[in-house]
Structures are given as C-alpha cells and as structure tokens.
C-alpha cells in the first residue's frame with residue numbers, strides 16, 4: 361500500500377500510473393523566471409496609494425517565504441512517507457517547481473524593493489510581521505507534527521500523515537496561496553502590476569497541480585485503507601481548515617485595513633470561506649460555510665490563464681514538449 365513503510369524502487373509493473381502521468385504533465389508546463397517581464401510594475405508601484413502600497417508590501421513579504429516552507433515539508437515529510445517511485449518522481453518535479461517559485465519571488469522582491477534595508481525587512485517578515493508569523497507558525501506546527509515519525513506503522517501514524525498532507529494541499533497551497541493570488545488578480549483587474557500577475561498565472565497553475573496530486577494521493581489511500589477516514593479525521597480536517605481561514609483572515613485585515621475599492625477584509629472572508637468549502641468537498645468532507653464567491657475576477661481566472669497559455673511563445677515550451685499540447689492535460 362502507498363503508505364506502507366519502505367523504499368519501493370519498482371517502476372514496472374507500475375502500481376500508480378496516474379502519478380507518473382502527473383509528472384509528465386508537470387514537465388510540459390515548464391516555465392522560467394526569466395520569461396516574466398516585471399518592468400511595467402515599477403511604474404505602477406510609483407502611482408499606488410499608500411493603502412495599496414501597504415497591501416503590496418505585505419503580500420510580497422508573504423511570498424518571500426511561503427514556497428520555501430512548502431518545499432521543506434515536501435522533503436521532510438511527503439517524500440519520506442509516500443512510498444511509490446512514480447509518486448516520488450512527481451514530488452521531485454514539484455520540488456523543482458517550488459524552487460522556481462522561490463526564485464520568482466526572490467526576483468520580484470529584489471525588483472520591487474531596491475532599498476536594501478526594506479528588502480531585508482520583507483524577507484524577515486516571518487519573524488516580525490504578526491499576521492505573516494501566525495501563518496508560518498501554523499505551517500511549522502504541521503511540519504513538526506510528523507517530526508518524530510520515521511515510519512507510518514499504525515493507523516494513528518497514517519492519520520497524522522494524512523492531516524499533514526491535507527494541511528499543505530488544502531490549507532496552505534489551496535487556501536493561503538489562493539488568498540494571495542486573489543490580491544494579485546484584484547490588482548490586475550484595476551490595471552496594476554501586470555508583471556506580477558503574469559508570473560502568478562504560472563505559479564497558480566503549478567499550485568493547482570500540486571494540490572490535485574495531493575488530493576489524488578488522499579483518494580488512493582482512501583481506496584486502499586478506507587478505515588482511516590473516520591469521523592474523527594473529518595472533524596480534525598474541518599477544525600484545521602477553520603484555523604487556516606482565521607489565520608488568512610487576520611492577514612486580510614492587516615492588508616486591507618479599512619478597505620480598498622473592490623477589496624476588503626469582508627470580501628476576502630467570503631472568498632476564503634468559498635475556497636475552504638471547495639477544498640472540504642473535494643476531500644469528501646461536508647462544506648462548512650456555504651458562502652458564494654464574491655470575486656468575479658477569480659471566476660475569470662481559468663479563462664485568462666487559458667488565453668495567456670496560447671499567447672505565449674512556442675519556444676517557451678520547447679524545453680519539454682514533443683508532439684502537441686492538449687487542453688485536458690494542462691487544465
């Protein structure tokens with residue numbers, strides 16, 4: 361079984377071809393930071409209001425460490441316990457993508473913050489900005505929750521692992537990052553920071569795939585060991601998601617203050633609740649909030665991503681593509 365302890369090396373016969381196909385699909389999505397043009401953002405930054413500038417500064421400070429935290433959990437926990445070589449291939453590719461994301465945000469902060477003191481402060485946000493620190497502590501607590509587990513021997517061990525996996529996919533990549541993307545697309549909807557939005561399109565697609573892979577692992581474990589998915593696990597997942605929504609909402613209050621045109625902490629609360637319900641339902645857990653999506657610009661996101669995809673230079677994909685790119689593989 362997928363969570364049995366060990367170091368399975370057998371690729372043929374392949375037990376989980378779906379994971380291998382996800383690895384191949386991810387490679388077809390190769391992009392590089394150098395392709396993202398941030399030049400027009402610099403003039404936009406000069407015309408932001410103080411409230412908008414505050415939001416952008418906080419947002420990029422969150423981006424400064426978010427993907428590194430995810431990469432650490434991948435190495436320390438996911439790679440260790442998901443015991444199939446084809447799944448580990450996918451995780452290797454995901455680790456590379458997280459590195460590209462870290463590089464993208466490093467480049468972004470270097471570009472946005474020419475002043476070295478300001479830059480250093482943004483990179484240290486996880487230490488001194490309470491709303492960012494609280495989110496990081498939530499992540500660290502879940503990384504550490506598996507700290508002493510070398511092997512998943514008992515049902516309790518496996519449930520602990522599932523909670524860690526679900527936390528990073530549904531709450532961190534699937535909620536914290538989606539919240540962050542919503543600010544980016546709100547800015548773009550107002551004609552601001554198109555460079556950031558264009559890089560975010562690629563990060564967004566990568567994160568959607570990371571989340572889908574993790575959910576597919578959950579589905580596989582559920583098929584193999586249905587008894588793990590008891591009422592207590594459902595309850596724990598719901599509580600974890602509530603806590604993630606609260607942490608992201610505190611961040612929203614910090615970013616939005618008294619509100620900006622089309623973006624307030626109340627709007628963000630509704631969006632987070634809507635996204636949280638989607639994650640819960642995908643996991644087979646009853647929705648918790650029943651809130652509608654308040655952000656039309658996020659509904660359009662898939663369409664936007666699609667059109668950008670075809671506008672891009674073909675050469676960007678020659679890294680990996682042989683044959684044709686088909687829609688159902690990328691979206």
Ligand SMILES: [Fe+2]
Pocket residue numbers: 427430457458461567
């Ligand atoms: Fe990432």
Ligand SMILES: [Fe+2]
Pocket residue numbers: 430458533566567570
């Ligand atoms: Fe990710």
